[in-house]
Amino acid sequence: MTSTPPQSPAAGAASDAPAAPSPHDEPTAAVPDPVAPDPVVPGTAVPTAAAVPAAVPAAAGPTQAVEVIGVDKVFSTSGGGATVALTGIDLTVAPGEFVSLIGPSGCGKSTLLRLVGDLVEPTGGEVRVFGEPARAARQSQRYGIAFQQAGLLEWRTVAGNVELPLQVHGVKKKERRERARELLELVGLADFAGHWPAQLSGGMQQRVAIARALAERPPLLLLDEPFGALDEMTRERMQAELARIRLETSTTVILVTHSIPEAVFLSDRVAVMSPRPGRITQVIDIDVPGRGPAPGESGGAPAVEDAVAEAEDVREQAAFFQAVTAVREALRAGGGS
Amino acid sequence: MTGPGPRLAADARSVADASDAADASGAGGARRAGGVSGAGGASGAGGVSGAGGVRGARARARLAVVLPPVVFGIVVVALWEAYVQAYDIKPYLLPAPSEIWTQFRHSFRVIVDTSKATGSNALVGLVVGLVTGLLAALVAASSKIVDGLLAPIAAAMNAIPIIALAPLFNSMFSTTSSVPRRLVVAIVVFFPVYVNTVRGLRQVPDVQRELMRSLAVGRWRFACTVQLPGAIPYLFTGFRVASSLAVIAAVVAEYFGGRQNGLGSRITSAAANTAYPRAWAFVLAACVLGIAVYLIAGLLEWLATPWRRGSGSGSTART
Ligand SMILES: Nc1ncnc2c1ncn2[C@@H]1O[C@H](COP(=O)(O)OP(=O)(O)OP(=O)(O)O)[C@@H](O)[C@H]1O
Ligand SMILES: [Mg+2]
Numbered sequence: 001m002t003s004t005p006p007q008s009p010a011a012g013a014a015s016d017a018p019a020a021p022s023p024h025d026e027p028t029a030a031v032p033d034p035v036a037p038d039p040v041v042p043g044t045a046v047p048t049a050a051a052v053p054a055a056v057p058a059a060a061g062p063t064q065a066v067e068v069i070g071v072d073k074v075f076s077t078s079g080g081g082a083t084v085a086l087t088g089i090d091l092t093v094a095p096g097e098f099v100s101l102i103g104p105s106g107c108g109k110s111t112l113l114r115l116v117g118d119l120v121e122p123t124g125g126e127v128r129v130f131g132e133p134a135r136a137a138r139q140s141q142r143y144g145i146a147f148q149q150a151g152l153l154e155w156r157t158v159a160g161n162v163e164l165p166l167q168v169h170g171v172k173k174k175e176r177r178e179r180a181r182e183l184l185e186l187v188g189l190a191d192f193a194g195h196w197p198a199q200l201s202g203g204m205q206q207r208v209a210i211a212r213a214l215a216e217r218p219p220l221l222l223l224d225e226p227f228g229a230l231d232e233m234t235r236e237r238m239q240a241e242l243a244r245i246r247l248e249t250s251t252t253v254i255l256v257t258h259s260i261p262e263a264v265f266l267s268d269r270v271a272v273m274s275p276r277p278g279r280i281t282q283v284i285d286i287d288v289p290g291r292g293p294a295p296g297e298s299g300g301a302p303a304v305e306d307a308v309a310e311a312e313d314v315r316e317q318a319a320f321f322q323a324v325t326a327v328r329e330a331l332r333a334g335g336g337s
Numbered sequence: 338m339t340g341p342g343p344r345l346a347a348d349a350r351s352v353a354d355a356s357d358a359a360d361a362s363g364a365g366g367a368r369r370a371g372g373v374s375g376a377g378g379a380s381g382a383g384g385v386s387g388a389g390g391v392r393g394a395r396a397r398a399r400l401a402v403v404l405p406p407v408v409f410g411i412v413v414v415a416l417w418e419a420y421v422q423a424y425d426i427k428p429y430l431l432p433a434p435s436e437i438w439t440q441f442r443h444s445f446r447v448i449v450d451t452s453k454a455t456g457s458n459a460l461v462g463l464v465v466g467l468v469t470g471l472l473a474a475l476v477a478a479s480s481k482i483v484d485g486l487l488a489p490i491a492a493a494m495n496a497i498p499i500i501a502l503a504p505l506f507n508s509m510f511s512t513t514s515s516v517p518r519r520l521v522v523a524i525v526v527f528f529p530v531y532v533n534t535v536r537g538l539r540q541v542p543d544v545q546r547e548l549m550r551s552l553a554v555g556r557w558r559f560a561c562t563v564q565l566p567g568a569i570p571y572l573f574t575g576f577r578v579a580s581s582l583a584v585i586a587a588v589v590a591e592y593f594g595g596r597q598n599g600l601g602s603r604i605t606s607a608a609a610n611t612a613y614p615r616a617w618a619f620v621l622a623a624c625v626l627g628i629a630v631y632l633i634a635g636l637l638e639w640l641a642t643p644w645r646r647g648s649g650s651g652s653t654a655r656t
Pocket of ligand 2: 109111
């Protein structure tokens, strides 16, 4: 199953029961279901459009997952001044694509992510998500977001926090429980379901926030330095999980990170940003072989250990180092100018 | 970079898991210890079946909290007694603790009855003040206009000593009515509850706001899911302050005449009759009543905020 991108026949088949457990659950029980598909007309699913809403505009060509067109963002400060956070941002993310934003602190990465999520409004320009204006996309729950701070509700247990998006959207209790359990297992916190957030370490809280972002199987994931507080080993494991989830569910991901290897390892493209004013100086295509669906005939997804092991292989390739060097250079060039 | 092989990576993962488990169970243990001591004796049956060592440590921790003030209290009372005996201090200046205790036992029935009267005034006022303070805070937090109206009034009212209104309220109602006292208590309680709750309802962290916005929930849902639960610790901060003020207000309000059925009226009449040890015995009862109400408020807070049962400063400190 892993060798087949879920876009193909699977996408049509899965459209009947969005919340039903994936039929090919395997021993690790950490397999996320395919992205809950929108009411795609059966049989019409185009490979690249698996996660696109049915109401695709009549415009030619496949709808992009995210389109940021000439966006500026100016924050007015209380003293009457203004902070130019972003200028002239153009970024297009195709459905199923994984794009990382990287750049020095304060260059506007989080702001750009917030713009896509319609959590701040652009001063100029336009943001479209799956063909809709960002606002409409937010209202119809097209994305899940994990913020730079975990932002857990301290009066809810860990499981309660993961269930939050499901609960506010009226999912039944039993279903919520089940989904939370599954997600907590995925992020390695199955034993902490009943704990309070205050009893977890920062990195553990961050993982709960990631589980929460995944809860509704959103077609777009916005992740703001989600692995920043993790140790190297947990981080690599989470990266492997993210890569797997993304491949299995054809989720579109925008990831903010400070780690060049992380960006290179996970991304199809890396957008390099520079500060004052924040802009995208370069977008680097990453082409490191071996990151795609693992070749093989096995019926289930690889165990996490295998995924981590494969990740090791990827990281040792010459292509990987070349990409890392390219991003580093782009960062240096952006910072120096 | 000669990366570790697949074996090593797998091991590292389980190491990470194990360390997670260890650090969180440590936190859990500390929490339970704090929680039980916070509840006082109330949760005797709630002892978590832990290792004997843990239980011993917990008992020792509780002893460390309780013992110093108890010892201190005993020492102070002993010195007081010794001082009065040694210098033969007159009772109208300072009666001996032993004398107060004798009076306390002697008038125990009356003390219980009058404590009930004053205590019920305090409780009724407390509940009324709590409910109105909470409702006013909800309205103020949801409407800028109402807040604009209430904020200056609240500030002005808070500046006048409410107790000064007691004689005026007395003349508004019949002499056998308990209403004026309860009214004084309710007003005294209203302000700390109102002010703290409004603050709590306002101080929703930006992340939580953005999270709920990303989930596209309506205003009502936002209020129920984030705003209200987040304000609960603030509400209880106000309520704890209010609970100690309530008993003080209930006792002092009786000093200004009206019905002679409470601790305050007994204190004034005993003092007027130069029965000083007896007056002190009623003061002692008022102290006990105040502490009892405060402890009840603390217990309610403990019950209502299970996520904050950390060991004191352990959980997120909110003022
Ligand atoms: N709500 C706000 N009000 C005013 N200024 C803001 C606000 N949010 C961000 N800024 C400003 O916008 C700029 C970019 O901030 P942003 O948080 O997007 O940076 P970042 O790239 O995410 O940095 P980091 O890597 O440190 O998280 C900063 O100069 C910041 O001061
Ligand atoms: Mg940021």
